Amino acid sequence: MTDTPLFQYTLRLADNALVLGHRLSEWVGHAAVIEEDLAFGNMGLDLIGQARALYTYAGEVEGQGRDQDALAYLRDANDYRNILLVEQPNGDFAVTMVRQLFYAAFAYPYFEALTRSKDATLSAIAAKAAKEMAYHLRHSAEWVIRMGDGTDESHARAQAALEELWPYVGEMFEIDQIERALIEAGVAVDPASVRAIWDKTIDDVLAEATLTRPQDGYMQSGGRVGRHSEHLGYILADLQFLQRAYPGATW
Amino acid sequence: MKAVAAVRIAAANAAERGRAWAAAASVADPEIPVLSIADLGVLRSVDIDEHGAVEATITPTYSGCPAMNMIAVEIEMALEKAGFKSPKVTTVLSPAWTTDWMTDEGKAKLKAYGIAPPEKKAGRRALFGEEHVTCPHCGSTDTVVISEFGSTACKSLWRCKACAEPFDYFKCI
Numbered sequence: 249m250t251d252t253p254l255f256q257y258t259l260r261l262a263d264n265a266l267v268l269g270h271r272l273s274e275w276v277g278h279a280a281v282i283e284e285d286l287a288f289g290n291m292g293l294d295l296i297g298q299a300r301a302l303y304t305y306a307g308e309v310e311g312q313g314r315d316q317d318a319l320a321y322l323r324d325a326n327d328y329r330n331i332l333l334v335e336q337p338n339g340d341f342a343v344t345m346v347r348q349l350f351y352a353a354f355a356y357p358y359f360e361a362l363t364r365s366k367d368a369t370l371s372a373i374a375a376k377a378a379k380e381m382a383y384h385l386r387h388s389a390e391w392v393i394r395m396g397d398g399t400d401e402s403h404a405r406a407q408a409a410l411e412e413l414w415p416y417v418g419e420m421f422e423i424d425q426i427e428r429a430l431i432e433a434g435v436a437v438d439p440a441s442v443r444a445i446w447d448k449t450i451d452d453v454l455a456e457a458t459l460t461r462p463q464d465g466y467m468q469s470g471g472r473v474g475r476h477s478e479h480l481g482y483i484l485a486d487l488q489f490l491q492r493a494y495p496g497a498t499w
Numbered sequence: 500m501k502a503v504a505a506v507r508i509a510a511a512n513a514a515e516r517g518r519a520w521a522a523a524a525s526v527a528d529p530e531i532p533v534l535s536i537a538d539l540g541v542l543r544s545v546d547i548d549e550h551g552a553v554e555a556t557i558t559p560t561y562s563g564c565p566a567m568n569m570i571a572v573e574i575e576m577a578l579e580k581a582g583f584k585s586p587k588v589t590t591v592l593s594p595a596w597t598t599d600w601m602t603d604e605g606k607a608k609l610k611a612y613g614i615a616p617p618e619k620k621a622g623r624r625a626l627f628g629e630e631h632v633t634c635p636h637c638g639s640t641d642t643v644v645i646s647e648f649g650s651t652a653c654k655s656l657w658r659c660k661a662c663a664e665p666f667d668y669f670k671c672i
Contacts, residue, residue, distance in 0.1 A: 297563025372593030
């Protein structure tokens, strides 16, 4: 098995996209208004599309014959490398939108920087993803402002969502051995380089939303090395059911 | 003599390539049937190698665009119908598709179909600046966005305050 840093890194990017894309797809048919139902479907598709391209590349890098389906459907929870933020339950509309804002405010500048990667495939995938994440950012920021600066109820829920998800933002900016070497080689992006942009985006949105930025406290971590919250198992039970029950099924 | 033959072969090749391009370019976008994939800028190139094998190259508008598989199959069918055996369709991501590649003819067709065409050059300003979109029905610029996401990934949903009609806007990316 050629378990290289590049394989692990690509897998992390792919797993973030797939798990968040799946979470958004759970809203389809359940959103309060048709426009948001469509928006969730579209954002989910963007993310799953990014995941497909990244898994395909991860499979090529690994060189063991695994394709996008094998990587998405035939790995168990502790082989998944996504950050914990993206697997958190949808909660109410505020939780989903705050989670989307946190991720998009990170992913947009991150993928923009990744377009300058020395790895041509990652650079190409990032160029598409950056444009898509810009729309996710605009959409989620608009909703967080509308909720925060809305009724007492929507304000309270938006503030509660911020508090609930804040312990998961630290993991986005972590670096370990796997990434350090790739950052030095000009392949991966140093997440610290987008921290200031993320902070400014969040502060600007929260100020307009009349919401309060939560205090930094203990930050949850572990998803990127396979230590997940219990939620991921339930996501995979749903996502992988068909391939587990009917191995190799196609249509 | 050799040079003349080479020129003749090159000319014949160019003609064949033109014919292959025309066949592939005739494929319509499955979601917006008034647009061909050439109007959209999704069809990047059509090449014929020295053995006569045809390869069409396409690029997705969005990473998750579900129409890509269907477009690839339809290109293969169109090329086979035009007499090209076992055509190949390759998807490339780089350079990333942009609305700037949409032809003027494509934009005019979109508008006639009731979809507002992308108005600006793509870029940061198009993504984060204020957008002023013209209603494809009555031409008013007094319009308001309803949702950043419409019936497909490439469109957002707008409403015209002058004629009260809702409409799709093809987003600048």
